[in-house]
Amino acid sequence: MPVDFYLNIVASGLLTGLVYGLAALGLSVIFGVVRVVNFAHGEMMVAGMYGAVLLFGFLGLDPVLSAPVVAAVLFGFGWLLQRGLVNRFVERPEHMQFILLLGIATILLNALLMVFGPDSRGVQVDYVFDSVEVGPLRLDAVRLRAAAGAVAVAAALFAFFRFSRTGKAIRACADNPLGARVVGLNIDGLYAFTFGIGAAVVGVAGALMTLVVETRPQLAPEYTLLSFVIVIIGGLGSLPGALLGGVLIGVTEALAGVLLVPSLKALVGYLVLIVVLLLSPQGLLGRRS
C-alpha cells in the first residue's frame, strides 16, 4: 500500500523531527535571552551524543537514562562558557560574537575528532529492532522513545519558563534587559543560567539522537546548520516555532530520502529555508519585529 508506506515515512520523519526541534529549542532559548547565536550548538549536541555513547559503553546505560547526566555536564559547560567568555561579548558587535563562538566550535569539533576519531560509534540497545503498530503505522521503538523524551523535555522547558520564578526572571531579561536590571535581577547570572539550560537541552537532544543515528564528529557542523535552519523557519524567539520547524524539517528530510537520491536529503532543509524566507521572512510562528 503506497499510502501506508508514505504515512510511515512521514511518521518516522515526525518523530526524528521532534528531536531536531528539541536541539533547535536550545539554540532558540540562548538566542532569545542572551542575544548571542550559539555557533557551537551542533558541537555541543555531538558532545552530548558521545556522552551517551560512553555511558552506554561503560555502564550499559540506556540513552534515555543517561540524558540527565549529559544534561548536567553540558549545563555546567554552558554556564562556564557564558561566565568566562561569552558574557564579555554580549554588548559587542554581532560579528565578534559570531567569531568567538566559531572559534569555540572549531576547538570543540576538533577536540572530539582527536579524542574519538572519525569513525561512527553506535548505541546497541536491545529494543533496536522492536516496533509498535498503531493502525496502519509501524513505529520504531527507538524513534518513539527518542521523540517521547524530546516532548517531555520540551514540555518541562515550557513549564519552567511559564511558571517558575527563575523562568519568569529570564523572560523579563529577554524582554527588557535594562528594566530587569533596574528591578534588581542579576542579569549576568541569569544569562549564564540560560546558556546552561540551552546547552543542557541540546545535550539531551544529542543523547536521544544516539538512539536513531550513529555518532561521528562530522555530524556537528551539520547539526549546527540544521538547528539554525529550524530556528529561522520556525521563527526567531518562538519556542513552539522551533518544535514545529523541527518537525517540518524532519518530515521533508524523510520524504526526500525516499523520493530523491538520499544524498540530496540535506539539500531539502536549505530549500525550505529559502522558500520560507521568501514567503514569510519572520518564520512560521515568529513575531514581526
Added chain:
Amino acid sequence: MTARGGILLALLALAMLVLPAVADRYVLSVLTTVLWFAYVGQAWNVMMGFAGLLSLGHALYVGLGAYASAALFVHFGLGPWLGLWAGMALAVGAAAFIGFLGFRFGVRGVHFALLTIAFAEVARIGFDHIGWTGGSAGFFIPVAADGGNDLLNLRGSPALFYYVILAMTAGALLVSQRLLHSRLGYQWLAIREEPDAAEASGVDLFAARIRAVVVSAAMTALAGVFQAFYFNNLFPEQVFSMGRSIEIILPAIVGGIGTLFGPILGAFILTPLGEGLTHVIERMGFDVPGMKQLFYGAALVVIIVFRPDGVWPWLARRLKLVRRPGEGA
C-alpha cells in the same frame, strides 16, 4: 599613510617582486598561498569590512569561479581569461540573488550570514550531483606536458602562478583603496556605522548593500579561477565547504576588518603559522587529525578576545605607518 609607511610598502613590493629568483619551490608555494588568502581576504573585506555585511559563505563564489572557468577550459578549450567572465557572472548572479533575498526581507546580521552559509551548502551538495563537472568524484584540469609557461592558458611554472596572484593581490588592494574613497565607499561606511542615519540622509540602503555583495563576489570568483588552474583539481566537498569559508574570513579578522592592509597582514601571519605548526606537529610525532584546526580555533578565540579590531591597526599605530588611527590605510 606616512612617508615611513610608503617606504615600507615599496620595499615590501620590491622584495615580493624579486623573491622567485632566490626562493625555492616550497617557499614559493607557501607565498602563493599567503597571497591567495590575502586576495580573498581583501575581497571578503569589501562586504564585511566596508559595508558591514557578514558573509560566511564566500566559498560559494570561489567555487563558482573555479568550476565555471575549469568547465569551459576542459569542455570547450576556452582559456581562463575568457572563463573568468563566466565565473564572475555566475558569482555575481548568485550574490545578487542572496542579497535580494536577504536585504529585501530585512534578514540582517547573523541571519544574513546563515543565509550565505545555506547557499554555499546548497552549492556543495548540488555540485556533488552535477556529472558535467565530475560530481563528488572531482573535476580535473589536464596538466600541461611540456611545462612551458603559457600565460594565456594559465599553465606553467610555480613562478608564473606566483606573479599572477601577486598582481591580483596588488590589484585588489588598489581596487579596495579606490572603492573606500569613492562615493559608494562612503555610503558603505555610513551604512556599516549607522544604517538608519545613512538612510535618513538619502543613501539607498538596498542598492548600496547589493553593490557591496556583488563587487565582493566578483572579486572572489577570480580567486576561484586562480585556484582551479593552480591546483588542477576541484572537489565540491573541499571547494564549497564551510571550513573553506571560514579560512577565507580569517586573514581579514586577524589582520583587521575594514582596513586595507589587514587582510594582507593576516594572511602573512596565519599561513606561515599554520605551515610552521604542521612541521612542528610532524617533527614531534603526534600528527593527529584535527590538531591544526584545533589550533586555528584557539587562535580565533585568542585574537577576538584580546585584539578584537585585528593586528594591523595596533601595528600601524606602533610603527607610525598611518596618520589617522583606524581609518583605511
